[in-house]
Amino acid sequence: MLKSAINCVKLHSKICVNLQSIRCLQLTPDYTQNSYKVTRGNYNLLKDRHVDFFQSLLGKERVLMDENDLERYNVDWYKQVRGKGQIVIKPKTTDEVSKILAFCNDNRLAVCPQGGNTCVSGASVPVFDEIILCTDLMNEIIHLDENSGVLVCQAGCILQNLNNYVSEKNLLLPLDLGSKGSCHIGGNVSTNAGGLRLLRYGSLHGNVLGIEAVKADGEVIDCLNTLKKDNTGYHLHHLFIGSEGTLGFVTKVAIQCPTQSKAISLAFLGLNSYEDVIKTFLQAKLELGEILSAVEVLDTPSMELVNEHLKLNSPIGNHNFYLLLETKGSNEEHDQDKLNKFLELVLNKKLVVDGTATTEPTKYNAIWSIRERLPEAFALDGYVYNYDLTLALEDYYKLVSELRDHVGDRSHRVFGFGHLGDGNLHLQVSAIDFSNEFKDYIDSFVYKRVKELNGSISAEHGVGFLKAPYLNLVKHKSSVSLMRSLKNLMDPNGILNPYKVLPY
Structure with missing residues (x-):
């Protein structure tokens, strides 16, 4: 039976985890x-x-x-x-x-x-x-155009601070991350961060309108466009989005901010199988359509992790899988009617075993904290080997099961969760401590399987140092060659973030 707790709320604030505060653990x-x-x-x-x-x-x-x-x-x-x-x-x-x-x-x-x-x-x-x-001290908010919703700021502005600022004008950042209390917008842009809102608002390549960056030789590249449509020449600012500081140092960002939604709801559902997860997601896209804003999935080990280390419990008891579905719209009565009809449908089809839905702020934040505080629980679970992947939905959880079999009792927990709406899987392996041998054992299996499944070895966290050696495995040599040419052109001495992105 569905436990419903639908109430009226116009705005919300999710529990923010300052990731730097738990690094010492x-x-x-x-x-x-x-x-x-x-x-x-x-x-x-x-x-x-x-x-x-x-x-x-x-x-x-x-x-x-x-x-x-x-x-x-x-x-x-x-x-x-x-x-x-x-x-x-x-x-x-x-x-x-x-x-x-x-x-x-x-x-x-x-x-x-x-x-x-x-x-x-x-x-x-x-x-x-x-x-x-x-960029700690490059934290100035330069301008907000309330008519267009375009925010211009320095690269060192903390994501949560920016969201708080624009929320006063009934706007929001199109990016929501568990690290929002610590991460800087320049770093978000440089890694093309994704997060919880990508399903609704798209990637930073679509939301960042302009960038100011400094090349390795000190030349300032002014691509700080604030127009949503500007089709004059090459869109150079896209070179810096996702380049992880290897092509230039991002100093300023212009980003479009959508309007806050008047009606927000969150459903937390328990399901028996991953097959039911996929069917429920497809039903949600069909029934909820334009108001569907986020779809997150957790497996049993993920729930056990936050329960064991953070004392966070499932509000609907124990299930094999859990779905978080968020809706955002402009008409509360209309949206709640759609959500209730959807929940009734998936319950009658026996796709969902149990669930709860709410817009009451305290319950809303408590449910979201289960998902958002997962990284905090990592720090308390030994050494965690983490993988950020994109896979077709039919292969999404298959890899979790395969890796669990592959590592056997060499780990004490293999778990998967992530942004189901865009195919982004966060796959984690907990062990007592770090071992190069064990890392290579996991890496070689995971990245080989991702290639076989036509997936991506980095969905939203970039390539960085740790994945650079595997770029040749998953990218065609012509693509890697062009990346090297761009790097050599823009940073001929290779001083900007060496050993990152390109194989070293």
């Missing part, structure tokens, strides 16, 4: 240069004269060199990789970024761009001793 990994077979590039070492230049430009307070200050910039929050960066530089303006990169290029100093450092592919931390160029 896992052991610090060994240095990347010790754990992986990678050779340091032909870059110069940091000298006193280099430090003198940075301090004269920014002041000593914006140039960090104390070992205690550096640690959090050298380790990713998943505790997968660890660099030996000796300096963190914090510019405030595009002009400062331009002068820094021009100096680094002239002196052949490798640079690692970094935002909120919530990346899970190892893109945002050094591999060796690269200079860390951090």
